[in-house]
Every structure is written in structure tokens, then in C-alpha cells.
Amino acid sequence: MKKVRIFDTTLRDGEQTPGVSLTPNDKLEIAKKLDELRVDVIEAGSAITSKGEREAIKLITKEGLDAEICSFVRALPVDIDAALECDVDSVHLVVPTSPIHMKYKLRKTEDEVLESALKAVEYAKDHGLIVELSAEDATRSDINFLIKLFNEGEKVGADRVCVCDTVGVLTPQKSQELFKKITENVNLPVSVHCHNDFGMATANTCSAILGGAIQCHVTVNGIGERAGNASLEEVVTALKVLYGYKTNVRMEKLYDVSRVVSRLMKIPVPPNKAIVGDNAFAHEAGIHVDGLIKNTETYEPIKPEMVGNRRRIILGKHSGRKALKYKLDLMGIKVNEEQLNQIYNKIKELGDLGKYISDADLLAIIREVLGKDIEEKVKLDELTVVSGNKITPIASVKLHHIGEDIFLIETAYGVGPVDAAINAIKKAISGVADIKLEEYRVEAIGGGTDALVEVIVKLRKGSEIVEVRKSDVDIIRASVNAVMEGINMLLS
Ligand SMILES: CC(=O)SCCNC(=O)CCNC(=O)[C@H](O)C(C)(C)COP(=O)(O)OP(=O)(O)OC[C@H]1O[C@@H](n2cnc3c(N)ncnc32)[C@H](O)[C@@H]1OP(=O)(O)O
Numbered sequence: 001m002k003k004v005r006i007f008d009t010t011l012r013d014g015e016q017t018p019g020v021s022l023t024p025n026d027k028l029e030i031a032k033k034l035d036e037l038r039v040d041v042i043e044a045g046s047a048i049t050s051k052g053e054r055e056a057i058k059l060i061t062k063e064g065l066d067a068e069i070c071s072f073v074r075a076l077p078v079d080i081d082a083a084l085e086c087d088v089d090s091v092h093l094v095v096p097t098s099p100i101h102m103k104y105k106l107r108k109t110e111d112e113v114l115e116s117a118l119k120a121v122e123y124a125k126d127h128g129l130i131v132e133l134s135a136e137d138a139t140r141s142d143i144n145f146l147i148k149l150f151n152e153g154e155k156v157g158a159d160r161v162c163v164c165d166t167v168g169v170l171t172p173q174k175s176q177e178l179f180k181k182i183t184e185n186v187n188l189p190v191s192v193h194c195h196n197d198f199g200m201a202t203a204n205t206c207s208a209i210l211g212g213a214i215q216c217h218v219t220v221n222g223i224g225e226r227a228g229n230a231s232l233e234e235v236v237t238a239l240k241v242l243y244g245y246k247t248n249v250r251m252e253k254l255y256d257v258s259r260v261v262s263r264l265m266k267i268p269v270p271p272n273k274a275i276v277g278d279n280a281f282a283h284e285a286g287i288h289v290d291g292l293i294k295n296t297e298t299y300e301p302i303k304p305e306m307v308g309n310r311r312r313i314i315l316g317k318h319s320g321r322k323a324l325k326y327k328l329d330l331m332g333i334k335v336n337e338e339q340l341n342q343i344y345n346k347i348k349e350l351g352d353l354g355k356y357i358s359d360a361d362l363l364a365i366i367r368e369v370l371g372k373d374i375e376e377k378v379k380l381d382e383l384t385v386v387s388g389n390k391i392t393p394i395a396s397v398k399l400h401h402i403g404e405d406i407f408l409i410e411t412a413y414g415v416g417p418v419d420a421a422i423n424a425i426k427k428a429i430s431g432v433a434d435i436k437l438e439e440y441r442v443e444a445i446g447g448g449t450d451a452l453v454e455v456i457v458k459l460r461k462g463s464e465i466v467e468v469r470k471s472d473v474d475i476i477r478a479s480v481n482a483v484m485e486g487i488n489m490l491l492s
């Protein structure tokens with residue numbers, strides 16, 4: 001099985017996502033995650049960008065990670081010096097090669113571009129760096145010029161070359177043909193760097209590998225300039241499952257890394273994102289869930305655990321009775337045929353009203369049908385939140401642990417009043433159970449400052465996860481009520 005190297009550019013091209021910038025510590029946290037994932041190269045940034053960027057790259061190179069640490073550089077000594085200052089192993093030395101980039105951006109002729117590129121490669125090699133010589137906008141360039149640049153680059157010591165589909169105009173067929181021609185005419189290992197302007201980045205990257213490339217540039221969650229880059233999780237999984245190639249990536253960590261990057265970059269992962277989206281293995285339609293219960297392969301091409309994701313059975317308008325029974329069994333709730341039908345009909349009614357049915361909603365329906373009252377284990381007795389322009393938001397809570405008949409009193413700070421309130425509840429409950437807040441989302445219903453807000457929280461206790469939605473005009477109340485209800489569900 002052929003092995004493909006993974007060159008991760010989340011911290012360089014990914015960070016070029018408009019509006020995103022990371023602190024040095026954020027970059028270090030992501031780099032460590034990428035190293036645990038076992039990518040082969042981490043492009044940690046462009047050292048020339050700023051003092052903070054150099055500080056970040058230095059933090060990463062000092063960490064002694066297993067991955068090769070690389071900096072983007074232009075074909076300029078000043079960029080290479082900045083990369084050297086950060087003690088990187090390698091440089092991704094980028095040279096625009098298309099007529100449009102050379103004429104308008106660089107205002108140089110082909111010969112001048114070639115000369116400056118080769119000088120830069122020599123300079124980087126003289127200073128002990130591994131050099132990946134990359135052709136920017138290669139897919140709109142003259143292929144003979146690309147081959148010439150790469151072969152001349154080899155003569156002055158370049159270690160690898162890269163073909164960049166900078167504005168994402170390749171198609172899978174063209175990609176395979178292009179990489180076949182390049183690899184037939186160039187001795188150095190060839191890498192591929194694809195953008196997603198037409199939603200083709202993953203397919204084009206895989207086709208480049210079929211054509212002979214041995215390394216691909218990818219970003220976590222496919223983030224990057226404009227429509228982004230080829231996504232790491234898609235490429236790695238497609239290469240393994242659909243094409244039969246190997247990588248060093250520990251695929252079971254993909255979901256976790258995706259969420260760390262999403263949190264630090266503040267870019268939510270779309271639910272329908274392949275491989276790592278929350279809907280990638282979620283099923284509502286009754287016919288699908290019935291099939292899945294009989295054999296998961298009916299509607300899942302791979303097991304969610306393979307990529308660290310999990311299966312979610314969602315109840316709603318499209319559910320069938322088997323899905324409901326499956327959910328009830330998971331919750332350890334026994335019902336007779338008539339009760340099952342009653343619960344089922346209520347789910348359909350809510351679905352027809354356009355409602356999403358969360359775990360908490362399901363529990364409420366079950367309680368209504370089975371005639372059981374809500375048994376609270378922990379009750380919110382008091383909540384005080386103080387916030388303002390000259391005070392760090394602080395909250396204190398008093399929870400009544402009903403079973404033990406004791407009060408749990410805690411105070412906590414937060415970045416805002418909601419954060420402070422939730423932190424105080426987390427602290428108070430920590431002695432009772434290990435409950436983690438996995439996800440917190442807010443959706444406004446209507447406009448204006450008095451709009452109803454809906455807060456969605458996901459809480460985890462061990463392997464059990466519950467989702468609760470609560471709406472209120474007061475975001476703090478909605479958040480706290482959602483968290484308290486989730487805690488009670490996990491404790492019951
Ligand atoms: C496709 C890609 O992703 S390319 C990577 C994009 N990444 C970045 O731009 C990193 C962040 N950039 C920055 O912080 C800044 O742009 C800097 C520090 C690199 C440069 O800032 P400035 O010196 O103010 O230049 P500015 O950004 O305005 O213009 C870019 C210059 O680099 C030149 N240039 C662009 N690419 C290259 C290259 N590969 N090799 C040599 N020169 C290049 C341009 O022609 C232009 O030069 P000019 O001033 O002679 O016209």
C-alpha cells in the first residue's frame with residue numbers, strides 16, 4: 001500500500017482565513033494536536049508576517065515535536081532570514097509562476113522569476129534548511145516553465161516541489177493528468193496544494209496522488225483562504241477508504257482535532273461537514289435508522305469511531321417507531337405498544353410544527369405519556385451574576401443536592417456573565433459527578449434586544465451525552481436552565 005505524506009497548513013493557509021488570527025499559545029496548542037495526529041509536516045506560519053507570528057513559530061520549534069516544522073517564505077532572503085530566526089526545519093518557498101501573477105503581481109519576466117527563485121533556494125540550502133519549492137498558481141502556468149523551475153531547483157538543492165492550485169481551477173481529470181506529466185519529468189518528490197473554490201479540493205488532491213504526487217497540503221476542517229483548502233480529514237479518510245493509500249495519521253483523533261481548531265479559530269464546523277460534522281453519522285429518517293439497526297453498513301460507509309466521531313440517532317418528523325424504540329432502549333426506558341405509539345405520535349406532531357426534538361424534549365414527552373413527574377436531583381436555589389464595564393464577570397450559585405439534602409455553594413469568574421454562571425455551576429457540581437460541557441450554542445429567535453434566545457447545550461458524563469435546548473428572553477436564564485436540566489438528565 002503506497003504511503004502519502006501529510007503536509008498540514010492549518011497554521012499558515014488555514015490561519016489566512018479572513019478574520020482569523022491566533023495567539024502564539026493558540027498556535028502551539030494546535031501544533032501539539034497536529035503532532036499527536038502524526039501529520040508529517042506542520043507549516044507553522046509565515047515567519048515574516050509579524051513579531052507575534054515569529055514568537056508562535058519559535059514556541060512550536062522549541063517544543064521538540066516529531067513533525068517537520070516549516071515556514072512559508074517568499075523567494076526573498078528577508079523571509080528566509082525570518083524563518084531561520086525561528087529555527088524551523090524547512091521552508092515552503094513559494095514562487096508565482098503563472099503569466100498573470102508574474103506580470104501583474106511581481107512585475108517580472110519568467111527569466112527573472114526563475115533567477116530569483118533559484119537564488120532563494122540556494123540561500124535557504126546554504127543555511128541548512130529543507131526546501132519545498134512551490135509554484136504558486138501552477139495550474140494556470142505553462143507546464144514547461146513549471147518543469148524547468150523544478151528541475152533547475154533540484155540542481156541547486158531543492159528537496160521537494162509543490163504544485164499549487166491557488167484559485168481552485170483544477171478538475172479531478174486534469175489533476176491526475178497534470179501530476180502524471182510533472183512526476184514523469186521531475187525527479188524530486190512532488191506535493192499538491194489545492195484550494196476549494198469549486199468544492200473540488202479533496203477530489204483534486206486525491207487525483208493528484210493517483211497521478212503520482214506523494215505529499216498533500218491540507219488543513220483541518222478545510223479552512224483557508226476564500227473557500228478554503230483541501231480538508232485534512234476528508235483527504236486522509238478518502239485516500240485510505242476509497243483509494244487504498246496509507247498515511248501516518250491517527251484517524252481516530254480527527255474529530256477531536258477538528259473541534260480544537262474550530263474552538264481556537266472560532267469557525268464552527270458545519271453540521272454536514274464530511275467526516276467530522278455532527279451530522280456526518282447522524283440519522284433521522286425512519287427507513288435509514290431501521291436499516292442501521294439491522295446493519296450499520298446500510299447507511300454508513302465507515303464506522304464513526306474510525307474518525308473519532310459518533311453515531312447520533314435524531315428523533316423528529318421523519319422518525320419511525322424502530323428509531324424511537326432504539327432510543328428508549330438506550331435510555332433504559334420500558335414502554336408498552338400503546339405508550340410507544342403515543343410518544344411516537346407526539347414526536348410527529350412536534351415535527352409537523354417545525355420543532356427540533358432534543359433529548360430533553362423527548363424526556364418531557366416520555367414523562368407526560370408515562371405520567372411520571374420530573375424528579376430533580378439538583379435544584380438551582382440561588383444565582384447571582386455581576387457584570388459591567390469595570391468588573392470581571394463573576395457569578396455565585398447555591399444548588400440544592402436534594403438526595404443528600406446539602407447545599408453546594410460556589411463562585412466563579414468568566415469571560416462574560418454566561419461563562420461565569422456556567423463556571424460556577426460546573427464548580428458546584430464537580431463534587432457530585434464528572435459532567436463536562438461539550439458544546440454551547442445560542443440562536444436568536446426574532447430580532448431586537450428583547451428577542452427570545454434559544455440556548456443549546458451538550459453535556460457529557462462518561463460516554464453519555466445529552467442535548468438540551470432552552471429559550472428565554474434572558475440569555476443567562478436560558479443558559480443556566482439548559483445546563484441544570486442537562487445535569488439532572490445525566491444524574492437520573
Ligand atoms: C497564495 C498564498 O497563500 S500566498 C501567502 C499569503 N500569505 C501572506 O500574505 C502572509 C501574510 N503577509 C504579510 O504579513 C505581508 O503581506 C508581508 C509581511 C509578507 C509583506 O508585507 P509588505 O512588505 O507590506 O508587502 P505587501 O503585502 O503589501 O505586498 C507583497 C509584496 O510581496 C511580493 N511578493 C508576493 N509574493 C512573492 C513571492 N512569492 N516572492 C517574492 N515576492 C513576492 C509582491 O510582489 C509585493 O511586492 P512589491 O511591494 O514589490 O509590489
Ligand SMILES: CC(=O)C(=O)O
Nearest residue numbers: 013094136137164166
Ligand atoms: C502557496 C499557496 O498557499 C497557494 O498557492 O495557494
